[in-house]
Amino acid sequence: MKGSSILITGAGGFTGRHACTYFSEMGMRVYAAVRHADTPVASGEGVVCDMLHKEQIYMMVRQLQPDYVLHLAGRNSVPESWQEPVTYLETNMMSTFYLLDALREVPKCRTLVVGSKLKFDITVSTEPPHPYSLSKTMQQIAVSTWVHLFGQCMMLAEPCNLIGPGPSTGICALIARKMVQVERNVMTDPFRLSSLEERRDFLDVRDAVKAYGVILERGQGGHTYPIESGILRSLGEVFQTFQHHAKKTIPVEVVNPSAGQHVPLDPGHAAMMHEFGWEANIPFDQSIQDIIHYFRNP
Amino acid sequence: MKGSSILITGAGGFTGRHACTYFSEMGMRVYAAVRHADTPVASGEGVVCDMLHKEQIYMMVRQLQPDYVLHLAGRNSVPESWQEPVTYLETNMMSTFYLLDALREVPKCRTLVVGSKLKFDITVSTEPPHPYSLSKTMQQIAVSTWVHLFGQCMMLAEPCNLIGPGPSTGICALIARKMVQVERNVMTDPFRLSSLEERRDFLDVRDAVKAYGVILERGQGGHTYPIESGILRSLGEVFQTFQHHAKKTIPVEVVNPSAGQHVPLDPGHAAMMHEFGWEANIPFDQSIQDIIHYFRNP
Numbered sequence: 047m048k049g050s051s052i053l054i055t056g057a058g059g060f061t062g063r064h065a066c067t068y069f070s071e072m073g074m075r076v077y078a079a080v081r082h083a084d085t086p087v088a089s090g091e092g093v094v095c096d097m098l099h100k101e102q103i104y105m106m107v108r109q110l111q112p113d114y115v116l117h118l119a120g121r122n123s124v125p126e127s128w129q130e131p132v133t134y135l136e137t138n139m140m141s142t143f144y145l146l147d148a149l150r151e152v153p154k155c156r157t158l159v160v161g162s163k164l165k166f167d168i169t170v171s172t173e174p175p176h177p178y179s180l181s182k183t184m185q186q187i188a189v190s191t192w193v194h195l196f197g198q199c200m201m202l203a204e205p206c207n208l209i210g211p212g213p214s215t216g217i218c219a220l221i222a223r224k225m226v227q228v229e230r231n232v233m234t235d236p237f238r239l240s241s242l243e244e245r246r247d248f249l250d251v252r253d254a255v256k257a258y259g260v261i262l263e264r265g266q267g268g269h270t271y272p273i274e275s276g277i278l279r280s281l282g283e284v285f286q287t288f289q290h291h292a293k294k295t296i297p298v299e300v301v302n303p304s305a306g307q308h309v310p311l312d313p314g315h316a317a318m319m320h321e322f323g324w325e326a327n328i329p330f331d332q333s334i335q336d337i338i339h340y341f342r343n344p
Numbered sequence: 345m346k347g348s349s350i351l352i353t354g355a356g357g358f359t360g361r362h363a364c365t366y367f368s369e370m371g372m373r374v375y376a377a378v379r380h381a382d383t384p385v386a387s388g389e390g391v392v393c394d395m396l397h398k399e400q401i402y403m404m405v406r407q408l409q410p411d412y413v414l415h416l417a418g419r420n421s422v423p424e425s426w427q428e429p430v431t432y433l434e435t436n437m438m439s440t441f442y443l444l445d446a447l448r449e450v451p452k453c454r455t456l457v458v459g460s461k462l463k464f465d466i467t468v469s470t471e472p473p474h475p476y477s478l479s480k481t482m483q484q485i486a487v488s489t490w491v492h493l494f495g496q497c498m499m500l501a502e503p504c505n506l507i508g509p510g511p512s513t514g515i516c517a518l519i520a521r522k523m524v525q526v527e528r529n530v531m532t533d534p535f536r537l538s539s540l541e542e543r544r545d546f547l548d549v550r551d552a553v554k555a556y557g558v559i560l561e562r563g564q565g566g567h568t569y570p571i572e573s574g575i576l577r578s579l580g581e582v583f584q585t586f587q588h589h590a591k592k593t594i595p596v597e598v599v600n601p602s603a604g605q606h607v608p609l610d611p612g613h614a615a616m617m618h619e620f621g622w623e624a625n626i627p628f629d630q631s632i633q634d635i636i637h638y639f640r641n642p
Binding site for chain 2: 100131132135136140143144147168169170172173174176177180184187190191194195196268
């Protein structure tokens with residue numbers, strides 16, 4: 047991939063920033079697409095494009111003719127999706143259709159669309175748990191049908207909970223923010239932890255970005271690749287890891303100690319990534335320390 | 345339904361015109377939504393709305409607060425959908441999302457979205473035969489998931505081949521046009537009939553519109569209602585019916601005499617409509633004569 051070009055959408059976001067850094071360091075020409083001209087870009091050339099504006103997407107793709115596309119742009123807040131369901135469909139699904147259509151003019155381009163494990167299984171029911179889930183399911187259908195209709199090389203990645211330094215909105219970032227407030231003696235409510243028992247797969251965003259690179263290089267068009275660490279950790283364990291590194295006791299209120307869905311791991315799917323020689327490398331504790339460092343030194 | 349109001353989108357189209365006439369004659373207040381102000385409206389009050397413009401849809405729905413909505417607007421040419429796949433997704437799927445979202449402000453409204461039998465089965469494969477099929481499948485998912493997420497009363501109808509007087513683009517209209525050319529001694533190529541054996545279910549559009557009324561009144565939210573005559577006719581038989589009424593011999597070239605997919609009938613589904621007391625009433629030969637009359641006397 048060295049020497050070739052990659053267009054990264056959502057480049058100003060949590061994953062986007064790490065992706066720009068990673069692919070730049072790999073020796074690729076990085077086009078970092080952001081919505082607003084004043085969004086800082088971690089690395090590469092900033093490109094302003096509002097993914098809701100079809101014409102801007104077509105013009106960007108036509109101009110850049112990228113060898114690779116990593117489509118990270120989108121919205122990912124479940125509560126917000128209840129308020130603005132159509133915005134979620136436009137941002138997560140329609141912008142993907144616009145991008146796929148624009149890429150018909152760059153037939154050799156290899157594209158990876160980053161989906162979500164919060165999609166629902168349309169082959170089983172028509173009952174999404176929330177509009178965000180609907181929008182990501184529709185995005186997945188967009189990619190898999192487009193590959194069939196127009197024969198382009200497009201893949202899907204479905205990452206688990208990505209953690210690491212940067213402006214994430216995930217639970218680890220929320221705990222780290224609270225911890226730093228407590229350390230600075232800011233008056234604050236206890237951290238509300240939904241459950242101690244709920245178990246999730248956490249993966250460092252830098253490991254995920256490497257996985258995206260591997261899929262872009264070697265993935266098969268139409269396939270969906272789950273990106274997992276393979277280790278489930280309870281929210282109680284996650285909280286304790288932060289507490290272990292904290293200078294003060296983080297006040298916590300556990301809403302429902304024993305509740306929690308357990309997202310099952312899929313070892314068969316994980317094997318697909320191991321065949322590519324990819325595996326998670328950054329230890330969980332290292333990720334947590336890096337998150338803490340990020341929030342202690344903003 | 346008498347005395348209540350109905351918003352009909354795509355009111356200027358083949359089915360839309362018949363729908364405006366039917367619901368007006370039933371004593372309903374008909375809002376006939378058309379894209380361009382100069383589109384003639386068969387009956388009711390014309391309302392100009394471009395279904396691709398979200399704001400126009402929201403404003404129209406907010407203003408009219410209809411008791412019923414019959415959503416007919418959309419594009420339906422398979423060849424055109426290959427040229428403009430994104431336009432088809434915008435017109436057939438995204439406009440439906442906009443309409444459903446706008447209708448959250450009119451919670452008592454009962455809505456019928458008219459889909460297509462050309463949708464593909466997403467529970468079986470991700471391989472639509474063409475972008476039109478994809479757009480109608482996505483429209484169907486839009487309706488069935490929206491009902492679950494927001495609890496509105498929305499139904500889907502899946503009509504077979506609708507025929508009858510008016511500006512249709514279906515095979516019967518095409519044969520009638522050719523027949524009238526021949527009768528007027530216009531020099532013309534033979535009619536290209538894809539097959540003699542291919543069998544389809546043809547239903548008069550006026551019967552279909554009655555079925556839509558029945559579903560709007562009595563249908564159950566989230567359900568899909570197939571609208572069928574229950575009789576399969578071969579294209580050869582259809583052509584012969586026209587020839588029988590023609591004043592001259594219609595030249596014909598059969599591309600592949602014995603070819604043809606047979607769209608299977610679904611008697612279980614048809615029973616749903618019979619329970620509502622609906623059945624097809626207009627004899628096939630009557631439909632054909634009315635089509636011929638329409639094209640002979642434009």
